[in-house]
Amino acid sequence: MVASKRKLPSLNTTLLVIPLYAWIIGFLVGPFVILSLFSFNTRLPDGTTSTALSLEAYRRLLDPLYLGIILRSLALALANTVLCLLLAFPTAYLMARLRGPQKALALSLILIPLATSFLIRIFAVMDFLRLKPFGLDGLYTVPGILFALCYNYLPYAILPLYASFQRQDPRLLEAAADLGASRRQLVTRILIPLHKSAIFSAALFVFIPSTGEYLVPALVGGSRQFFIGNFLQNQFLTARNWPLGSALIVLLLFLTLLGLRQLRRYESFSTRKGA
Amino acid sequence: MRLLSAVFTGVIIFLWLPLVLTLRKGLSLEGVDRLLANHDLLSSLQQSLLLAGASAVIATAMGTLTALALPRLSKAWRGRFETLLLVPLLLPEIALGLALLVWFVKIGANFGWGTLIAGHVGFSFTYATLVMKANIESLDRSLIDAARDLGAPNRAVFRHALLPQLLPGLIASFATAFALSLDDFLISFFIKGMDQVTLPIKIFSMLRLSVGVEIYTLSLFLCGISILGVLVSQLCFKKNRSRS
Known part of the structure; x- marks a missing residue:
């Protein structure tokens, strides 16, 4: 393996990593270092920004008004994550057990809405909510926002679970059932522990992006209520309070890095167990 | 099983x-008539296609x-870089868009095609790298070894043993980056200049103001393209699997 790797047409490794470094510096380190510097500044009452270092922006995030927006967004994202997982788990399980053309069809039926433009999907949901499908006014309400979030993020929860179920040996459940496990036990004692890493990854890929979702609260919610997404847009473009907005983005970045670290741990744990 | 089918159908x-x-x-x-008569919309489509093409090639x-x-x-650095690569997949798009906005303001960039292409390359780079990584991991190295053993020079090894194997990955990577760029609204919204109106930005403003029948026709057309894309990639995938 090592020997044949050396036989690949040899290019200098130092040259090969240039695009990676350029991307890290130009797209991640540069923007986010500048942003975190801004988060330690303060916006003065006259609208200018003081460059003296302070934790004022972070302290202001604890103000009930802003804390309310953050908590409301987290609660909505959490509700969306639970909803997506509950729907995705059985769907992905069934898809993994289908065979041949049926399986390809099922996968396409999940992938096509995902490949369709995000804006068109939101457009379709708004049209649908206007029909008052549940006898309620869905558009411009929080349940309507949750419906649209779930509609847009569900495929992201189905795919990692499907990939994980796909790798599982079906005889495992048969053996457990033969030994007298109830259906409930099959799920709680076998499926959930076995696919912990995929469940975590599905939850992560729904939860974090939906905390900062912008288009759904802006269009389906009609911007009638602030969530992190439209609040950020407002702070940067309208209220011009860059320090406050930056502090909130730094928190989102922190949450993302924390999630990724945990995901890596789960993954290395499950590969070690699998080996 | 009955419950499973019910949830799946639902x-x-x-x-x-x-x-x-x-x-x-x-x-x-x-709808078709009005779409063809809407020059603003068609010009946005053209701008988006050019932007997607350029950024997908670079990415x-x-x-x-x-x-x-x-x-x-080394394993440790590879792990760190692979974690960083996933950041754009997870971080809410608005955070990326605003971070880029602040960054471009700070370095004094001119907002326009340059910033748009840089931003689009930025987020599609992750997907392009992940697709190519999977492709390179599945390379059949024995073909390369064989070519070398038979005395092929470096160029010939690249041209006849490596490139044909990389080609499916290159196509998939380009297509993914292209589709992502074509679909992006939020990042473009913050980093574009005054003269750039990409298709998603045009659609967004039309959704807020008036929804004409041509929007429906355009959506149908775009959805048709994504159906085609998914079916073609499913077929390629199947062919690859049956070959191995």
Whole structure:
């Protein structure tokens, strides 16, 4: 393996990593270092920004008004994550057990809405909510926002679970059932522990992006209520309070890095167990 | 099993019903006429296609080099870089868009095609790299070894043993980056200049103001392209699997 790797047409490794470094510096380190510097500044009452270092922006995030927006967004994202997982788990399980053309069809039926433009999907949901499908006014309400979030993020929860179920040996459940496990036990004692890493990854890929979702609260919610997404847009473009907005983005970045670290741990744990 | 099928059917109806109900309205000749007469919309489509093409070419080239570089790095650094690569997949798009906005303001960049292409390359780079990484991991190295053993010079090894194997990955990577760029609204919204109106930005403003029948027709057309894309990639995938 090592020997044949050396036989690949040899290019200098130092040259090969240039695009990676350029991307890290130009797209991640540069923007986010500048942003975190801004988060330690303060916006003065006259609208200018003081460059003296302070934790004022972070302290202001604890103000009930802003804390309310953050908590409301987290609660909505959490509700969306639970909803997506509950729907995705059985769907992905069934898809993994289908065979041949049926399986390809099922996968396409999940992938096509995902490949369709995000804006068109939101457009379709708004049209649908206007029909008052549940006898309620869905558009411009929080349940309507949750419906649209779930509609847009569900495929992201189905795919990692499907990939994980796909790798599982079906005889495992048969053996457990033969030994007298109830259906409930099959799920709680076998499926959930076995696919912990995929469940975590599905939850992560729904939860974090939906905390900062912008288009759904802006269009389906009609911007009638602030969530992190439209609040950020407002702070940067309208209220011009860059320090406050930056502090909130730094928190989102922190949450993302924390999630990724945990995901890596789960993954290395499950590969070690699998080996 | 019955419960499983019920949930599955429910999920498919949930995902497809709003889409079908909406796109159905696009099936009209009037929609096609008005779409072809809407020069603003067509010019946005053209701008988006050019932007997607340019950024997908750059992202694929950068992603390919990175995917070749990653296996040569030490395990610890590879792990760190692979974690960083996932950041754009997870971080809410608005955070990326605003971070880029602040960054471009700070370095004094001119907002326009340059910043747009840089931003689009930025987020598609992750996908291009991941696709090429999977492709390179599945390379059949024995073909390369054989070519070398038979005395092929470096160029010939690249041209006849490596490139044909990289080609499916290059196409998939380009297509993914292209589709992502074509679909992006939020990042473009913050980093574009005054003169750039990409298709999603145009659609967004039309959704807020007036929804004409041509929007439905355009949506139907775009959805048709994504159906085609998914079916073609499924077929390629199947062919690859049956070959191995």
